[in-house]
Amino acid sequence: MSSYQDSDSLPPRSEAGLAGFSNPGLELGEGECERAGVEDKMEGFHLDRTTGASAGQAESQKRRGLAVRFRGVEVEIQGRQILRDVAGTVLPGELLALMGPSGSGKTTLLSVLTGRIQAKSGQVTLDSQPLTKNLRRMLCYVMQQDIFFPNLTVKDTLMCQAHLRLPDSVTFAEKEKIISVLVEELGIKKCLNTIVGNDFVRGVSGGERKRVNIACELLTDPSVMLLDEPTSGLDSSTSHSLIATLKHYAVKHQKTIISSIHQPSSLIFHMFDKLLLMSDGEVAYYGQASRIVDFFADLGMPCTPHENPADYMLDKVKESPEVRQDIVDYSNKFRVSSVECPLLSKDETNTHLQSMAGELSEVKIAGADGEGAGAELEEVESPQWASSFWMQLRTLTARNFKQQRPQILSLINVIKTLVTAIVPGLIWFQVPREEDQVKARAGMLFHLVLYWFITPIFRTLPSYPAERPIINKERLAGSYRLSAYFLAKVLSELPLAIPQLLVHITISFWLTGLNGAGAYFADMGIIALSTFTSEALGLLISVVFLRMDQTMAFSTSLIVLTVLLGGFYIQKLPFWLAWLRYLAIILFSFHATLQLEFTDDASFRCASQSFSPHCAAAHLNNPNETAYIPAQEILDQFIIPLPVWGNILVLVLYMLAFRVATYLVLRFVRIPGK
Structure with a gap:
């Protein structure tokens, strides 16, 4: 047995079903569980999205990241099994890479996590609470395509989204301030007055357009961000800059970020905290991204020192059905429930969700009908639309x-x-x-x-x-x-x-x-x-x-x-x-x-x-x-x-x-x- 396996001493998966699972190497590093409780320390201006109150008035309502847990997720579409027993956990401040060959189920999993697709079985929770329509408002989803009205400037685009997705009680000046903070942090301040453009109308660059896409979703201060291949169509330098920005945002504001990504460079790959590698709808690896090389070495498939681990593992899961199945079987042997650390105790979780109940009743982000989330949120009525x-x-x-x-x-x-x-x-x-x-x-x-x-x-x-x-x-x-x-x-x-x-x-x-x-x-x-x-x-x-x-x-x-x-x-x-x-x-x-x-x-x-x-x-x-x-x-x-x-x-x-x-x-x- 390799030192990689010995060092973790991971027990086999329980037959009765687990609260979560990991591959070898998923044991949380020191301080990771505590990191989930860190408050959002956004520097500069902070605006409460519920009432438009300033930072001093809304200190207790600042929104932090939420722990995302999914387990036993299975999806079947038109008789075809798309996802099989997919599970994982992402904590506030973490950046998870969702990888796999084309057709492996990455986008489907993102759609399940956002509630856009109903899973056949399994569970998705935010801070141990089932994902309901009210809690879905704490998530944002950045689509792969950066689709905008090409004749509008970046500022027009962001202001329009602010008017639509923030309450009317937030004043125009406060919306401008929110936009100012976001564009500064995402590095698109210089192109505020440039039209967005598209393939036929010259406007901002592809990387800037992607950042505009992200900025539109961050206007509502979501606790969890999900992105579908944000680096698609970008050059390596722009891709690196974008992922670095996301990593900085996740750590600085303690947000939970899950991103599918296709063939990242070695530099980009090592920015991710965790990796969920999928193959044909199944989990081929889930654990610390930095330990994927050890995982394949244990399988007798060592990655050479000068090879990009991301390219190597994708080549392996595509190599042959037999090799793919060996990887999946080896991954399944080491699923454990130990990953489900006491991120927040039950009392802490209930207290946090109760503090968010008032916010959920005001933050009217997306077409839901006001269902509650668990006992704490059942009586909270959330208006369906953010703006009038x-x-x-x-x-x-x-x-x-x-x-x-x-x-x-x-x-x-x-x-x-x-x-x-x-x-x-x-x-x-x-x-x-x-x-x-x-x-x-x-x-x-x-x-x-x-x-x-x-x-x-x-x-x-x-x-x-x-x-x-x-x-x-x-x-x-x-x-x-x-x-x-x-x-x-x-x-x-x-x-x-x-x-x-x-x-x-x-x-x-x-x-x-x-x-x-x-x-x-x-x-x-x-x-x-x-x-x-x-x-x-x-x-x-x-x-x-x-x-x-x-x-x-x-x-x-x-x-x-x-x-x-x-x-x-x-x-x-x-x-x-x-x-x-x-x-x-x-x-x-x-x-x-x-x-x-x-x-x-x-x-x-x-x-x-x-x-x-x-x-x-x-x-x-x-x-x-x-x-x-x-x-x-x-x-x-x-x-x-x-x-x-x-x-x-x-x-x-x-x-x-x-x-x-x-x-x-x-x-x-x-x-x-x-």
């Missing part, structure tokens, strides 16, 4: 406006608006008010309503798919109500369309010489309503069909049918198809603009070869006098069944129907995490 509906609505509206403004009001869109207004205006320039030009005037109106039907749809189609990952992340975190997000999206995008609409209609209207100032303002309102209805339809399509190829195929087909049925090309349909024309939204806006244009009986001169009965009779009775075709005869050519107000009402009903349908799809179909 109006704060959420105001914040999300401002955020969406800032994100969409550079795109909608970009130079290319300004040029497009001017060109598509001036060119048709010149084509229909000052159309004569004569009977044989009625069709041309109607064509101009049809062009206007068709343009403002197509443009909003194609502008809106990519909107939801592009922001869906961000929205899903925030909804999973319980950052805001779905109703607040939906209403904010509607309100923020409406004013952005108005400047383009105003410029386009104004140029087109006066170049073509349409029917006076009264008709101009009325047409503006009707086409604006049609635009808002088209936006609602476009958003519904984008929510129903998430793939862009599907949305484009459906939208193109819809537009072609709408053009055919819009009332300009075809006025009469077979009786068994007549109902289809009422599905064309532009039919109603086109009819309303026609009714506003052709209102004056003395406006359009009769043609010499008129098809109008009135004009024919006028020429016959007074051949030398100028005759005018009645407006109603013009409108009769287009078969308009509804008055102006009726067409407006139909547009309003369509818009409301599309909005309600979109909300219902988001609420009951596009559920985050499913």
Whole structure:
């Protein structure tokens, strides 16, 4: 037997089930149990997240780390066993590395620890209390993808999260102070006024974006932080700096940090206190990270001095099924319950959780329904949302406006608006008010309503798919109500369309010489309503069909049918198809603009070869006098069944129907995490 095994004298695993387990070498170092009781000594400003009180007023409510214990965790998804009897313990001030080959179950375990996935069996506890919805609010989860709105600055992004995830009682100045402390500690102060960016928009670097992601989660001062491969996509220097920052944060503030990580460098690997190595859903090693080399040496698989232990152990668990099973079996032989040291005595644990009960009733971090955590927390009612509906609505509206403004009001869109207004205006320039030009005037109106039907749809189609990952992340975190997000999206995008609409209609209207100032303002309102209805339809399509190829195929087909049925090309349909024309939204806006244009009986001169009965009779009775075709005869050519107000009402009903349908799809179909 090797000296590694002899030095620990670890007994075999109990058959009755254990409170926890470890691999060889997991025995806690001197002072580790005591470390769990250390208070958070955050230097500088400290703000109580519950009431917004200053440090002096909230000294007794500073949040420290919690011991995370999980044992016997098993997960089965669609008949496939993903996790098998996984267990471990992480104490405040510790940094645990969760490692293993791709598909070994690392992300699944993180999802179980955050409560996002329900385990088939096993238990997860925080300071010996079962993980409930209330206690989940003490955790944060940093996803692997750093997904943000690219056009927002780092400061805008953090302030938005502060408004959403901190109580309204925390003042703006206090939120700024919290952000100032975080960015200083995470080393991103210099890029506060730089846009976040993404793969297509230049912004902060990948490492800085990852730190912004972490800062967003630290705003609520969580006791436990879980990270999914935070170094993914970063270079070795940036990765080392990031893990060093996390290590410093864990020790300085006595926070519990669990992070999955893929192939770290030797320097990074040795920053971790503990290691949980997984293979095919099972534990291959759990213990002190510094003793992994001894573990494999005992197995007869010595790691050479110049080899990276992290790379070596990953190669071994991937080597062959037989080798993998030998490692897992050897690990299972030495599971012990001795790791479950008296981190906190039962009385100390109960006292600590009782002190947190008041905080849990105020710290409204994430979409839970207020369940208690054990006897101490059963009577504590936690509001479901951190901020009020109006704060959420105001914040999300401002955020969406800032994100969409550079795109909608970009130079290319300004040029497009001017060109598509001036060119048709010149084509229909000052159309004569004569009977044989009625069709041309109607064509101009049809062009206007068709343009403002197509443009909003194609502008809106990519909107939801592009922001869906961000929205899903925030909804999973319980950052805001779905109703607040939906209403904010509607309100923020409406004013952005108005400047383009105003410029386009104004140029087109006066170049073509349409029917006076009264008709101009009325047409503006009707086409604006049609635009808002088209936006609602476009958003519904984008929510129903998430793939862009599907949305484009459906939208193109819809537009072609709408053009055919819009009332300009075809006025009469077979009786068994007549109902289809009422599905064309532009039919109603086109009819309303026609009714506003052709209102004056003395406006359009009769043609010499008129098809109008009135004009024919006028020429016959007074051949030398100028005759005018009645407006109603013009409108009769287009078969308009509804008055102006009726067409407006139909547009309003369509818009409301599309909005309600979109909300219902988001609420009951596009559920985050499913």
